[in-house]
Structure formats: structure tokens, C-alpha cells
Amino acid sequence: xxxxxxxxxxxxxxxxxxxxxxKDAKLTLTYLSVAFIALxxxxxxxxxxxxxxxxxxxxxxxxxxxxxxTAHGVLLVLIFTATFVVGYFYAGISHTMGGLIxxxxxxxxVAFGLxxxxxxxxxxxxxxxxxxxxxxxxxxxxxxxxxxxxxxxIVLGIWTSALGVFTNVMNWRKNNKGxxxxxxxxxxxxxxxxxxxxxxxxxxxxxxxxxxxxxxxETVNVMLSRTLFWSFGHTLVNIWYLTAVSAWYVAVPRIxxxxxxxxxxxxxxxxxxxxxxxxxxxxxQIVDPGFSEGLKFMHVFMSLSIGFPSLMTAFAMFAVFERAxxxxxxxGLLGWFKKLPxxxxxxxxxxxxxxxxxxxxxxxxxxxxxQLNQVVHNTLWVTGHFHLTVGTSxxxxxxxxxxxLVPHMAKREFTPRMNRLGIIQTIIWTVGMxxxxxxxxxxGLFGSPRxxxxxxxxxxxxxxxxxxxxxxxAIGGTLLIIAVVMMVYIVFYLMFKAPKGETExxxxxxxxxxxxxxxWTERWGLWIIxxxxxxxxxxxxxxxxxxxxAPPGSPPFKTW
Amino acid sequence: xxxxxxxxxxxxxxxxxxILSMVVTGYQTFALGMGPPSNKETIDPQKVDETxxxxxxxxxxxxxxxxxxxxxxxxxxxxxxDIEIPAGSTVHFTMTSKDVVHxxxxxxxxxxxxxxxGHIQKITQKFDKPGExxxxxxEYCGSGHQLMSTTxxxx
Numbered sequence: 001x002x003x004x005x006x007x008x009x010x011x012x013x014x015x016x017x018x019x020x021x022x023k024d025a026k027l028t029l030t031y032l033s034v035a036f037i038a039l040x041x042x043x044x045x046x047x048x049x050x051x052x053x054x055x056x057x058x059x060x061x062x063x064x065x066x067x068x069x070t071a072h073g074v075l076l077v078l079i080f081t082a083t084f085v086v087g088y089f090y091a092g093i094s095h096t097m098g099g100l101i102x103x104x105x106x107x108x109x110v111a112f113g114l115x116x117x118x119x120x121x122x123x124x125x126x127x128x129x130x131x132x133x134x135x136x137x138x139x140x141x142x143x144x145x146x147x148x149x150x151x152x153x154i155v156l157g158i159w160t161s162a163l164g165v166f167t168n169v170m171n172w173r174k175n176n177k178g179x180x181x182x183x184x185x186x187x188x189x190x191x192x193x194x195x196x197x198x199x200x201x202x203x204x205x206x207x208x209x210x211x212x213x214x215x216x217x218e219t220v221n222v223m224l225s226r227t228l229f230w231s232f233g234h235t236l237v238n239i240w241y242l243t244a245v246s247a248w249y250v251a252v253p254r255i256x257x258x259x260x261x262x263x264x265x266x267x268x269x270x271x272x273x274x275x276x277x278x279x280x281x282x283x284x285q286i287v288d289p290g291f292s293e294g295l296k297f298m299h300v301f302m303s304l305s306i307g308f309p310s311l312m313t314a315f316a317m318f319a320v321f322e323r324a325x326x327x328x329x330x331x332g333l334l335g336w337f338k339k340l341p342x343x344x345x346x347x348x349x350x351x352x353x354x355x356x357x358x359x360x361x362x363x364x365x366x367x368x369x370x371q372l373n374q375v376v377h378n379t380l381w382v383t384g385h386f387h388l389t390v391g392t393s394x395x396x397x398x399x400x401x402x403x404x405l406v407p408h409m410a411k412r413e414f415t416p417r418m419n420r421l422g423i424i425q426t427i428i429w430t431v432g433m434x435x436x437x438x439x440x441x442x443x444g445l446f447g448s449p450r451x452x453x454x455x456x457x458x459x460x461x462x463x464x465x466x467x468x469x470x471x472x473x474a475i476g477g478t479l480l481i482i483a484v485v486m487m488v489y490i491v492f493y494l495m496f497k498a499p500k501g502e503t504e505x506x507x508x509x510x511x512x513x514x515x516x517x518x519x520w521t522e523r524w525g526l527w528i529i530x531x532x533x534x535x536x537x538x539x540x541x542x543x544x545x546x547x548x549x550a551p552p553g554s555p556p557f558k559t560w
Numbered sequence: 561x562x563x564x565x566x567x568x569x570x571x572x573x574x575x576x577x578x579i580l581s582m583v584v585t586g587y588q589t590f591a592l593g594m595g596p597p598s599n600k601e602t603i604d605p606q607k608v609d610e611t612x613x614x615x616x617x618x619x620x621x622x623x624x625x626x627x628x629x630x631x632x633x634x635x636x637x638x639x640x641x642d643i644e645i646p647a648g649s650t651v652h653f654t655m656t657s658k659d660v661v662h663x664x665x666x667x668x669x670x671x672x673x674x675x676x677x678g679h680i681q682k683i684t685q686k687f688d689k690p691g692e693x694x695x696x697x698x699e700y701c702g703s704g705h706q707l708m709s710t711t712x713x714x715x
Contacts, residue, residue, distance in 0.1 A: 064703065066700065066702075066703065066705070069700075132703075134700055138660075138661045138699075140605075140659070140660055140661075140677060141660045141661070141701070141702070222605075222661070222676055222677055222678055223676060223678065223679065226661075226676075285674075286596050287596050287597055287672055287673045287674050288598075288674045288676065289597065289598065289599050289600065289673075289674065289675075289676055289679035289680065289681040290600055290602075290676070290679050291598055291600075292598055292600065293589055293590075293595040293596070293598045296595070296596060296598060297585065297586055297589055297590075297595075300581065300582060300585050300586075301578075301582060304578045304581055304582070305578065307574070307577075307578065308571075308574055308575065308578065311570070311571065311574035312571065312574075315566075315567050315570045315571070319564075319567075365577065365578075365581065369581050369584070369585045370585050370588075370589060370595060370596045371585060371588050371589070371594050371595070371596065371670075373596065374596050374597075374670055374672045375670055375672065377663075377672050377674075377698075378663050378665065378672070378698035378699055379665075379698065446667065446668075447665065447666075447667030447668060447694070448667075449663070449665060449696055449697075449698035450698070451698075451699070451700040451705075452698075452700070452705055452706045453705075453706045454706070455706035455707065455709075457694055457696060457707075457709040458709070460692075460694045460709070460711070461692070462667045462668065462693075462694040463667075463694060549600075549602065550602070550678075551602030551603060551604060551605065551678035551679065552604040552605065552606065552678065553605075553678070554605050554606075554677045554678060555606070557635075557659050557660050557702075559635050559659070559660055559701060559702025559703065559704075560702045560703040
């Protein structure tokens, strides 16, 4: 353990002396640029949607609501998050492992190129109106085959970046035998393991859709496609979440002047999320035909078990806050709370993200119970849920990371002015999301559906009763676009305009008296085997059933 | 890994929430028959019109205060639409899609089910309160998705 500590401080010193590796910085900043451009475009499209849905705006005939919705989903849930995750973790690996090895840096660029090709295909087909199928692209609604080909390129990019992470980590382990990989890199391994295994099912799905969309095969198995999609869809959600959690565990303690809660516990949370995650996607299919009630009941457990590591995280976070606050002289039951650096946006943004995750996680636990799910399935409640989880917990943490990651990489200062602007941004974003997510949750409980443009359903009284909430949703969307523009400005200012200087890459240290982390936490082979076992438990029965007892398939439809 | 006493209590509570959820959901599903719609019959999605019972969609009385609605969903309509039933009836819906994925939702009730091509979905609801209920498609199905609705009038 002592050796690790010495080694660790050596890497730290080397980093401080040499600064950030410029070639690695360029890679990460390129990824982050794309991420925040995607946020800007996706955000504008989100505003258009919010206004249309509230009946305040009529979209022109050449820009259909569902086209906008498809692009909003793809840009924000695929492009913004994927490019941010890769850029952030490549920086994390470069920082904690003494630079990327040249081969891996090259893989990072190849991955970037593949993703760009994919995005061009996907965005072009959407803009041409050939792929208004939403980001879930459920068959038998069929997009242009080039839309699916674009998706394949994006997946190949993700796999290449994952391979890069694994290569770099294996190389580090070879050179640092008997040592723990640094905690942030441990998170990276977890995230990219999930990305790789989680995307296998959807890749198979997309490969069956391409010949079908070209007309080379006649029909497709609709339920199988949908099930494979969700084995990926929900894993992806938890990949962003795990990425956000990595900053909560690693960076936030340092920012507030505290120490890690427990290195071991953080690693346990990572591998538990990796093992338990993939079958969680099944809870998107609770009111589907083709699965028995017994199977659906088993999946209640599979989904809820993902909540357990998150509850471990909740405790750890507040424990870190309390310890740091007390160390700064906070007295009494809650005195420590006032000692937290709320005026530092690097803390404020992820702090609000964590607070938002309390109702977001509780809502998630509630809605994954079968009968409760039936009440809210495909209503705006669900949209409200993921604007709280992804839109608030994940996005605000990503912003919180950007405040130090971008200037660190660009060798610039994070100025007090940017900090003030960041605080205002965080508040506007939070208020905007309160309006949007609050309105969506409420009106969803009344039955207002998601994924639909403005409709009174023939002036139906029930539907008209939803309108006031939709106005609140539009108000939220308007506030959010202001916050998006501010955030994009902050990121590019920090990248190109801020004064030259140093910004710290915050890495929390363990407590002085912390017990050493046991070596068994490094057994990735075992975690992957356990993960595959859990995936098999969740998916072998329904997949075999869907293939063996499949009805005749469906031909493609273009219904827009 | 040594844990703080409070952490242990917290994690026991966390496990308790999960177990309690399982017990309540399981009891409702298997003892009270409130499970989510999970019918497993299949159909050729290209031959819905020729396959019984969907060759004759409609509202059928099958008992005292008990009805079956045989319904097809297609872009962008429900067949039959504008359904009328007496208050206090139990209605069994038997549904399939003739084209893409649709959703069947009745606002103000717990009726909410995915209706997929190739699969026959079933869901039941007792309508006690008179009034007009809004039926809508809650899965995006194309450019007219927002128009896909009808009503159930309970008298």
C-alpha cells in the first residue's frame, strides 16, 4: 500500500512538472467540442419541441415535430453523452496513468473519425426526412438503410474507444504489477466494459435491420428487435450515470477539501453496477405482450437491484460532505453543511446533480414496479423522469466536470468571472428543469402521453385539461435554452479565451488512516463472468422464446 | 471492508425498500391478479383481416355486465372507435396491430398496453364511473400519431 502511495504521488509530481500531455489534451478537447456543439443544436431543437408541444409554435411543414424529436434524442442522448464520456475518460486515463500510450491515442482518433462518419450518416438521413423514427427506431417503422449504417459506425467508434481504454489499462497493469489501477481509471474500465457488452445486442438488431431496410430480406422479428434495443438502451443510461458518479467519488471530495469516503466502496459500486446493469433494460417492456407475468416479476428484482449501489453512493456522498464540513469547523448536527463551498460551481453543479438524483432515483424505483409502471408507461411522467436523471443529475455533473477539465486541458485558468457565470448557469438550468420535469411528471400522471406533438384530440375535455402544464413545460424549456447557450459559451471561452495558466485536475486522496483496498477488487475477469451470468438469467428465457415462438415477421413501413 | 453503524442501517433500509417493493408487486400480481398485460398469443401481422377474431372487430357482450372489445390498431385509428358501454361493466380488450407498434392508453384508468404487430395483447378494466374516456395511442407511430384517438363512453 505504501508503495502505491509513493507511486501515486510520483505520478502526481510528474504531471505537475510536465503538465498535461498536449497530444492527449487535443484529443479530449476535440471530443468535448463536439459534445457541446451537439448540446447546443440538441438544446435548440428541444426548445422548438417544448414550444410546439405547448401549442405555442407551429413548426413549418419542412421541419416536422417528429424529425425534430428524433434529432433532439440522437444529438443529446447519443452524441453529447458518448463524446463527453470518451473525452473525459481519455483525459482521466492520461492524467492518472501518466499519459496515453501512442497506440491508444491513435485509437482515440480512429474512434472519433468513426463516430463522425456515423453522425454524418444519421444526421443527414434525419434532416432529409428519411429517418423520423425517434432514437429508439422501433421496427417495423423503417428508416433509410443509411440511418442504420450510420449507427453501425457510431458503435464501431465506441468499440474502438473501449479497446483503447482496455489497451492502456492492461499496459499500465503490466508495468505496475501488484498495484490497484487508479480509481478514476477503474471507473473508466467499468464504463467501457458496459459500453462494449451493452451494445452487442443492439448491434445485432441493427445488422438485421440494414438488409431489411434495403429490401433484401422481407420481414423482421419486431419483438426481438425491441428487446435487444432495450438491453442497450437502459445500459446506456447507466453508463452516463456511472460516469457522473465517477466525478462524485473522485473529483468532488478534492474540490471541497475533503478525502475519499472509501476507495474500496467506490470500487464495489463500480463492479456492482457493471454486473447488475444490462437486464435492467427489460423494465421498458413491462406492458409488452409476449412475456409472462412471472418473467416480468423476476425482472422487477433485476431492475431494483441496480438501485442498491446507488443507495450506497448516496450515503458515501453525504458522509464525505459531513467529514469535510466538520474538518472546516462545522459544529452541531448540521453546521457542517454551511461549510460546503456552494460558491464554487465545480461543487455546486454536481451537488445539485446529486440532490436531483434523490427524487429521480425514488421515481425510478417506483415506476419499475410492474403495476405502477402500467400507470405511467409512455406518459410524460417518463420524459420527466429522464429529464431529472439524465437532464439534471448527469448533465449538471458533466458541466461541473467541464469547468475544470476544459481549462486543465487547454492550460488556462478557471477565472472567478467564469465561476460566477457558471453559478448563474447552474441556477437557471435547475429552475428550468424544475419547471420542465415537474410539469412532465404531474401531467404524465393524468395520462398525457410522451412523444407526441401538440394535440387536443378533437378538443377532448381531458386533453384540454393538460394544456396549463404543457405551458409550464415550455417555460422550463425556454429557461433551459438560456442555460445551454451560457454553458456552451463558458466551455469555448475556457478552451480558447481564458488567460493562460494552470487549473487542477481534482483527484481525491484516501483518508490518512484508510484501510488498504483489498486486491480482489481488481478481478475484472470475475466481474465480467458474473455480469454475463446475470445477463443470461435475465435474457436467455425471453430471447429463446421470442426466436423459437416468433410470429411471422413484419415488412418495413414508412408512416411519416 | 469495515462499515460504519449508520451505513449498515442505511443499507439494510435500502435492501428493505427493494424487498418490500417485490412483496407488494408480487402479491398484487399473483394474489390479486393485477399484473401488467402479458398475453402471449401470436398472429401473422400481414393477415390480421383474415384471422379470427380480428376479421370482425367490434364490441361483444359476453355476459351480464361483461364485454369483449376485439380491436385492431392501425395508422392512425382504433377499430372499433367511439365505444359505448353501460356503467359497471367489465371490459376485456383483445388487440393487435396491423402495421407498426402502437400503444393503447385510456386516460384516467390503468389501461396502458403496448400493441405490437404479430402479437395479441389483452387487458381488462371495470368501468364504474360514467363519463367520456379518452383513448389514445401512446407510442409514436408516424406523422398522424397525435391524431390517433377515440373515446369510450360509459353510461
